[in-house]
Amino acid sequence: MNGFEPHLGDATVSQGVWRFERSLDVHSDPYLLDHVVEGLPVFPAAYLVGLMTQAAHRVMPQLQVRGVRNVRFVQAARFKDNRSLQFAVTAQQLETEPGWISVGISSRMAPPRAGFPPILKTHASGEVLMGAPGDSTARFQPLHFSGAADYAELYALPKEIQHGPAFLAGVHYRRPARDQLLAVVAPPGRPQRQWQPAPDAPGWPATLLNAILHVGFSLGVLSRERTVLPLELESADLHAVPRGEVQVFARLKAAREGRQVFHVASWDTQGRPVGVFRGFSVQEVP
Structure with missing residues (x-):
């Protein structure tokens, strides 16, 4: 732990x-x-x-x-x-x-x-x-983030939420379109830490889940410039836990009456899938 x-x-x-x-x-x-x-x-x-x-x-x-x-x-x-x-x-x-x-x-x-x-x-x-454990083959094209914006800008949004070291997983980000956000995240406290707190730790690391879904959350804030709260997650495929940096792609799938739904995919530096999240929904705070 x-x-x-x-x-x-x-x-x-x-x-x-x-x-x-x-x-x-x-x-x-x-x-x-x-x-x-x-x-x-x-x-x-x-x-x-x-x-x-x-x-x-x-x-x-x-x-x-x-x-x-x-x-x-x-x-x-x-x-x-x-x-x-x-x-x-x-x-x-x-x-x-x-x-x-x-x-x-x-x-x-x-x-x-x-x-x-x-x-x-x-x-x-x-x-x-x-x-049972499954083999994970490369399915994604690793992206280059040299010259991308500092992810710290996204941690500052929204102003109602303050983040400390345990959540500072984001490294860089790009916004190729209004409804898309690309980012690279790394274990908090890098480089000495890994996502998995111990080899025999149960479950999937909460810090990794948080780092990936935060990209979708951030896109929700950027899209409407409003504070949002998570509502539900329709489903997710979770693969082997990587050791280092993870690249994340979030895309807005639907928006209606203050509710936004995102698809979020992530992969390691070799292009192997890490987690694919469908129907991650957030709601604007009135």
């Missing part, structure tokens, strides 16, 4: 349902201080997906994470006044579809005053596909 990645809590199993639970706050998980929205640390949406893949991998450790689908981001997990959240991740195999695991993430917070009930919230749900 490192200070950039979330991790699951202790596991209990009852009637085929795995439950991982632990206390979460800015001291136990300092990366939260690097993702501040309107003055409050917020658990990143991509990190919720990372926890889903960790849970599925713990349920079926003999297999590898191959994809996700039907991911819904319901409520943000905000941290106020150093109070902790009791995070719970539940996972259960789908009986009708071998290899698919349904995962839900919720939290419980102590009430602000005695005599009141605890505050319960549902943060996300989705399904994770586990399968």
